[in-house]
Amino acid sequence: MQCFQHQAINAVGLCKSCLKGVCQECATEVPTGLVCSSACADHAAEMQEMHVRGLKIYGIGQYHSKMPSTGVLVWFLLSMAMWVSFFHTYIQSDYVNVGSLTVAAIFTVILLVAWFSARRTGIKC
Ligand SMILES: [Zn+2]
Ligand SMILES: [Zn+2]
Structure with a gap:
């Protein structure tokens, strides 16, 4: 050449x-x-x-890292916070707060979507 x-x-x-x-x-x-x-x-x-x-x-x-992606981590923390808030109200006053239950459920669904998506694409940031 x-x-x-x-x-x-x-x-x-x-x-x-x-x-x-x-x-x-x-x-x-x-x-x-x-x-x-x-x-x-x-x-x-x-x-x-x-x-x-x-x-x-x-x-x-x-x-190589075992840490989940930032998106997964954020949605995990947000849904945990919503579940804690929901159960805190329920245990304290025996009141089912449909609003915070709905938000907790929606955040959990988003967490699962983000988790599967991060696993599928292999994104670690
Ligand atoms: Zn030359
Ligand atoms: Zn060149």
Whole structure:
């Protein structure tokens, strides 16, 4: 394979960003490989940043985590608070507060939807 700038010279590798062949002279080394220009270096850095963020979002490899996603955690705490409030009123005054029971039930349904959705997509943030 030849350098895309210098047809007579053999390429030493592919640009990480645009995948064109680059010779020793055209290639610039970046942490993730070779690039052909500063625009491609920027693009390669952005792709690397996106790649690392993806690993964090999905909890892959070194970012593996047992923590549930923030959405699941928030809905869990909100539904717990509503259930505590409902049972507190019920135990104290033997009064069934239909309003807070309804809200507690709705929050629990949302919690389950958020939980299944987070499990399906593998999102860990
Ligand atoms: Zn390039
Ligand atoms: Zn070249």
